[in-house]
Amino acid sequence: MSVHEDDLSAAEEAHVVSLTAAEAEGDERAVEAALRPRTLDEVVGQTRVRAQLGLVLEAARARGRAPDHVLLSGPPGLGKTTLAMIIAHEMSTPLRISSGPAITHAGDLAAILSGMNEGDVLFIDEIHRMSRPAEEMLYMAMEDFRVDVVIGKGPGATAIPLEIPPFTLVGATTRAGLLPGPLRDRFGYTGHLEFYEADDLELIVRRSAGLLGVELHGEGAAEIASRSRGTPRIANRLLRRVRDYAQVRADGVVTLDVARATLELYEVDTLGLDRLDRAVIDALCRRFGGGPVGVSTLAVAVGEERETVEEVAEPFLVRNGFLARTPRGRIATPAAWRHLGLAAPAGSPLVGGGDPPALFES
Numbered sequence: 001m002s003v004h005e006d007d008l009s010a011a012e013e014a015h016v017v018s019l020t021a022a023e024a025e026g027d028e029r030a031v032e033a034a035l036r037p038r039t040l041d042e043v044v045g046q047t048r049v050r051a052q053l054g055l056v057l058e059a060a061r062a063r064g065r066a067p068d069h070v071l072l073s074g075p076p077g078l079g080k081t082t083l084a085m086i087i088a089h090e091m092s093t094p095l096r097i098s099s100g101p102a103i104t105h106a107g108d109l110a111a112i113l114s115g116m117n118e119g120d121v122l123f124i125d126e127i128h129r130m131s132r133p134a135e136e137m138l139y140m141a142m143e144d145f146r147v148d149v150v151i152g153k154g155p156g157a158t159a160i161p162l163e164i165p166p167f168t169l170v171g172a173t174t175r176a177g178l179l180p181g182p183l184r185d186r187f188g189y190t191g192h193l194e195f196y197e198a199d200d201l202e203l204i205v206r207r208s209a210g211l212l213g214v215e216l217h218g219e220g221a222a223e224i225a226s227r228s229r230g231t232p233r234i235a236n237r238l239l240r241r242v243r244d245y246a247q248v249r250a251d252g253v254v255t256l257d258v259a260r261a262t263l264e265l266y267e268v269d270t271l272g273l274d275r276l277d278r279a280v281i282d283a284l285c286r287r288f289g290g291g292p293v294g295v296s297t298l299a300v301a302v303g304e305e306r307e308t309v310e311e312v313a314e315p316f317l318v319r320n321g322f323l324a325r326t327p328r329g330r331i332a333t334p335a336a337w338r339h340l341g342l343a344a345p346a347g348s349p350l351v352g353g354g355d356p357p358a359l360f361e362s
Contacts, residue, residue, distance in 0.1 A: 068188020195230030
């Protein structure tokens with residue numbers, strides 16, 4: 001067993017998470033830490049963002065100054081936190097980490113900024129969820145490297161200016177549209193991370209297998225990559241479960257057959273749909289004739305909370321063309337019917353007599 005695997009074993013045993021969930025929670029973040037690339041050269045995929053960010057950092061090093069503020073956007077699990085860590089590593093500076101939900105008052109942000117040293121990198125995850133007073137303080141800190149700390153209340157309140165050494169803010173968001181324009185405009189570089197191609201995910205799986213000390217055959221790596229929903233976090237999670245299966249029920253080697261058997265056991269199908277995804281389209285097609293049906297009704301039908309269906313299952317189903325949003329509700333596409341091995345009724349939406357695509361919600 002490798003050093004990385006020793007470090008991760010306790011965390012893995014203590015935390016169970018949905019295999020196809022794009023978010024990482026609790027102890028799984030410790031599991032991910034050993035698998036993260038350390039430099040831009042080690043990053044697989046995201047070619048455009050990697051090249052652009054490399055240019056920004058190289059120019060900053062040549063000038064001997066902190067890089068421009070960086071905004072990274074995109075769905076969860078694609079590497080925004082990893083890139084923030086790489087920025088600090090490439091600039092040989094400390095990384096300070098916080099999150100939008102944790103900064104509930106301007107004083108919280110002032111406390112963080114007052115401890116910054118010149119050249120430090122401050123990473124704020126889910127930056128769109130910061131409180132408005134903290135957000136307004138951040139405007140001045142990013143532009144003028146200064147904040148006004150208010151002491152007291154009412155007419156006797158006094159604003160004390162606090163100078164901050166030049167630093168680099170790296171903001172990450174899964175919902176860039178929720179960021180106010182003034183905040184977006186203060187970032188010198190904005191990079192949007194896209195979902196990964198299967199070939200890039202296969203390289204990531206191979207690299208992670210090496211770090212975990214897993215013997216992995218090429219076809220096994222390709223099978224894991226093809227079911228990972230375009231997301232490295234999911235690919236690494238599936239790899240760890242396939243590794244467990246190989247150790248317990250096979251000879252420890254991850255082959256195509258072992259990968260398929262594992263993913264069948266965990267109900268992740270060939271397109272990456274899991275139990276919840278299939279339950280949603282099954283209910284939509286079999287119980288509601290393809291829709292339209294409201295998301296709350298769908299959630300009751302599959303025995304889940306509305307938020308779970310809307311935030312976990314629906315984005316993947318929409319992106320892959322199994323489900324569509326319309327003003328009247330969710331509808332199944334022909335691809336959903338085909339995936340279930342069913343024939344769509346002639347009058348069902350998108351086949352005939354339903355809402356036209358022009359009415360889809362964004």
